[in-house]
Amino acid sequence: MRRIRESLRLYFENNISQSKISHALNISRSTVQDYISRCTIASLSYDDISKLSDDELEQKLYSKPAMSVDTSGKDMDCHLIHKELTKSGVTLRLLWEEYKKDHPEGYSYSQYCWYYQQWRKTLKVYMRQQHIAGERVYVDYSGKKPCIVNRFTGEIIEVELLVMCWGYSQYTYAEAQPNQKLKHWIMGHNRAFKFFDCVPQILVPDNYKGAVKKAHRYDPDINQTYTEFSQHYGVGIIPTRPHHPKDKAKVENSVLIVQRWILARLRNQVFHDIDELNRAIARLLIDLNNRKMQKLQKSRKELFEEVDKPVARTLPEQAFVLREWSTPTVNMDYHIEVNKRYYSVPWNYYGKKVQACLDAGVLTVFHSEKRIAIHNELKKDYSYSTFPEHMPPHHRAQYDWSQAVLLRNAHTIGPKTEALIKKIITTKVHPQQGYRPCQGILRLASTYGNQRLEAAAEIALKYDFTRVQQISDLLKNRKDIPSEECTGTVENTNNIRGQSYYRTNEESI
Incomplete structure (x- = not known):
């Protein structure tokens, strides 16, 4: 602006020619001529210029005459054009040709495009993204989490909030989940598709670990379960780029709306389990989707029923089994x-x-x-x-000493041994604690034989012996062998006091 002011000062105040001004300010003569022409068109004198600020002077010299965006005179419906452009294969050129057939005296193609672009500028910034009807559903977890209260301890437990929305209509689904584990992620998608009663062509999740094993700008590694889920419903999965939240601006905005219109309304209520919380969310979700949007003057549900659902995929009869x-x-x-x-x-x-x-x-x-x-x-x-x-x-040989094997081996020795092994196992807190003692007892058969071990087992059952060392001592000391009955008499009887001895002493007393 300094050069513009100086050029006009030299021309109007000092009456210097345009050539000399161009040499003095080191600008072209045509530029000086352009400054003077604009000032003449704006009907500005140098006194007027000196009173204006830089912004005001720029507006006077360079502003274009305002053009009306009112297209009602020639029946151009920008709302209808905007909705039709969301459909696959539809272009402005095609819509203009259809428009000219019905309105031969209507706008030219360049005017038609200009008026539509001017109308689009009145919409919100996020509408710059072109969302094709029935194509995408965006998925994300809310950063702000709802809470439930343990009815017995009073502990406050934060839970997750899953939000899914359609790209064009912003038709929204939300539910609370205990955590972000894969099974809750997948089953949340199942319930959302049932709520929508249709399936999109593409799912756009964040780089959540349950969906993406390894994030990559060009070739992300999708979780296998999530891949099977997408194959079952016939949808594609296109995760957002890492650290690019604008890739999922739709769901970010829906998360914010759910926080304001659902979580904020539930802030003073107490819920004791997830099901109770989800019932309250479902009631408010109906109100959210039926609320009219300010710019489009239609609710999310109306747009979904008119635009998204007719071109979306049909929901399969069988839900995905996790x-x-x-x-x-x-x-x-x-x-x-x-x-x-x-x-x-x-x-x-x-x-x-x-x-x-x-x-x-x-x-x-x-x-x-x-x-x-x-x-x-x-x-x-x-x-x-x-x-x-x-x-x-070598591990299997050790493992084979199971309870069934021990009892089977004991049975081959005899019923008493089998009863002893069963007693040892059943008296332990954990049956496995009796396996090694039983192994030790059964191994004694290889040293002393089955008959002697069976006899020792009978004694052990009688006297409640259950330790390996006790059974081993019985066999070592030959206690299992019954003693012979004594039938003989002592050969030297001179030192034995007879019956008459005790009788004599009793009489003398």
């Missing part, structure tokens, strides 16, 4: 960990990565697409499921 996949590494004890529970695989896979699939209470383990093990799902954390056939030979 199959949870993981890729654990076989530990040195030939077990893998799945959800803090341990399952055996053949010992020769030690150190290798395998694929574990948990489906309807059954865990199946694969290696290179070959099934190598199958287990029933364990119910308790830190518990083990071990199959003997998965053990190396």
Whole structure:
């Protein structure tokens, strides 16, 4: 603006020619001429120019005459154009040609585009993204979390809030979940699709670990369970770029709306479980989707029913059945960990990565697409499921001493031995505590024979002997062998006092 003011001062105040002004200010003569022409068109004198600020002078010299955006005179409906452009394959050129057929005296193509672009500027900034009808659903968890209260302890527990919305209509679904584990993520999608009663073409999640194992700008690694889910419903998964929240601006805005219109309304209510909280959210969700949006003058539900749902995919008859996949590494004890529970695989896979699939209470383990093990799902954390056939030979020999094997071996020796083994096992807090003592007792048969061990077992049952050392002492000291009855008399009877001796003494007394 300094050069403009100086050019006009030299021309109007000092009457210097345009050529000399261009040499003095080191600008072209045509530029000086442009400054003077604009000032003449704006009907400004130098006194007027000196009273104006830089912004005001720029507006006087360079502002374009205002043009009306009112298109009602030639029947151009910008709302209809905007809605039609969301449909696949529809362009402004096509809409203009259809418009000209019905209105031959209507706007030219350039005017048609200009008026539409001017109308679009009156909408919110997020409408710059072109959302095709029925194409995308955005998914995210809310940063602000609802709470439930333990009815017995009074503990306040934060829970997660899942939000899903359609790209064009912003039709929204929300539910509370205990945590962000994969099973809640997948089942939340199932319930959302049932709520929508249709399926989009593309799902756009954040880089949440349950959806994306490894984030990448160009080629993200999608979780296998989430991939199976998408294949079941016939949808594509396109995660947002890492650290680019604008890629999912729709759901970010929907999360904010859910926080304001649902969570804020529930702030003074107390809920004791997730189901109770979700019932309250569902009631307010209906009101949210039926509320009219200010710019478009239609509710989310109306836009969804008119635009998104007619072109969305049909919901399959069968809902997706959750199959949870993981890729654990076989530990040195030939077990893998799945959800803090341990399952055996053949010992020769030690150190290798395998694929574990948990489906309807059954865990199946694969290696290179070959099934190598199958287990029933364990119910308790830190518990083990071990199959003997998965053990190396020397481990299996030790493991074979199970209760059934011990009783079977004892039965071959005799009923008393079997009764003693059963007694030892049943008197222990944990049956496994009796396995090694039973092994020790049964091994005595190899030293003393089955007949003697059976006799020792009878004595042990009579006197409540259950320790290995006690049974061993019976056999070592030959207590199991019955003593012969004594039928002989003592040969030297001179030193034996007879019956007459005691009678004589009694008489003398």
